[in-house]
Amino acid sequence: MTDQFTTLHRLLDGHSVDSERLRTVYGFGGLHGGILSAMLLGRMRRAVDASFRPVELTTQFIAPTREMPSVHVSVLRRGRRNAQVTATATAPDGSIVATADAVFTACADAPITHRLSPGPPSGVTPIESASPIVIDPQFMPLATAFEIRPATSTLPYTGGEDAELCAWIRLTGPAPEPQSRLLILADALAPSYAATLTVLAPIPTVRMAVHFAPTTQSIDDEWVLLRARTPHADDDGWLSESLDLWTPDGVHLASSTQLRIVRPTAPVA
Template identity: 35%
Template sequence: MIPTRTDGAVAPGVLLREPVGALVDPGEHLWGFGGVHGGLTLALLTAAMGEQAPGALLQSSTARYHRPLHGGFRVEVSPVRSGRTLSSLAGRATTEQGVHVDASATFGSPGRDSWPVVSPAAPAVPRPEDCEVFTIPPEFVAISTSMEIRAVGPDRPYAGGTEAELTAWIRLVEDSEPPDAHRLILLMDGLAPSYSAVLREMLPIPTVEFTVRPGAGLARAESPWVLLHARTHQAGADGWIDERIDAWGPGGDHLGSARQLRLVTGRPRDV
């Protein structure tokens, strides 16, 4: 039986457990800001690419967003290079209007070596149940009803703070499964842009490019909760933003890293 949400709509994790077909229509309940959620789109394209690299582990996946998806789309996958050590593939989300999202992914064969592991340490934060729930209005981001977000620290989106960073626990509400690579991609894109923490106006900050790299601790994940720390690495006066995101499990295992190239659209009121 395919799980659904309480309103009968198919939950996002279901789409990531099922084989990805040539045609995908996530439904408006899985939209982000202005179209199909970007993290979900990359997760679906990555899953489709992974179907052509059986047994290999995802090392990196990148999407470039050219235009929003406002409904169903066709998934196209093509091999770039296939070898014993690594495989590279390309994926696209297209409609009759052309290419909306193009993606690339690198998969590697499971290694047997025991090299030293290097990963960022998790920040000291309260447990999810000790943090307040942060609710994103579903009229802005419909897919937010499929997620539970517990804010950590004082920073909030569009609160005019001094630090361009956001920290929060996040999980899918449909079940208690720990994240795999595809769920991690989806959840990595679950927070508002970190740059929004220093703004007071709700200006759109869409993603232009999104890269996710799973970490060494993802294979040991046991909890559905993921701790995200997103910070703006640098931002120019022209609105282009380089954002970095790290994810950990409740036990401190580093689950992965991400990088987003964003662009502030619109103009501030005092300009």
């Protein structure tokens, strides 16, 4: 296991790492948002019955963090069928960097007679025919932990008409438990709105909600197909993004919504 994946697994197991190791799992400007969400989920899981599975996690990203945060967990409701838990990540200086809310449920039959889930897009390039793209790790250190292969011809920052991206994606090292893996992968692709741009612009996530399908528990396929779309973008920079993830054979794993903001680029001196 590489130092990067050792660090990743230590964080998800609830251990601290030093600042040098933490830098290996930076996204853009700080600790990767998907990893921070997975850290919070891991801490919340330990506060509920081990047989419960997470249904949904919502993370509010307050500020980027370049230091190891501490995590405080509070159980709001602990029932026989459901549990609701909150978590707060705090930087060493006492400032809050993220909060999260999670709903957990017992694995039990429910009165659902017709299961509904989004189907995968048609006409995508098969994994074996898709070419990988390389992201400079100096730009995003965690990029070396992913293999990304675009599944359509649309790429970020190509000035397209549609704010949509679709790609095959996987981790290049040992995967964590299923929900943590999906949280990390759901935040690994460039923002779909970037497909309409021609100039690099920061588009950070302010809120990320991920709803996990029950099948997530038993699926361990290496690759996932991720489709991201931006159906709503305001002229003040705020946009809503929706994402779905599937196995290679079309089993739906999770849906996510992200609230993002397009930041102005810094003027060139």
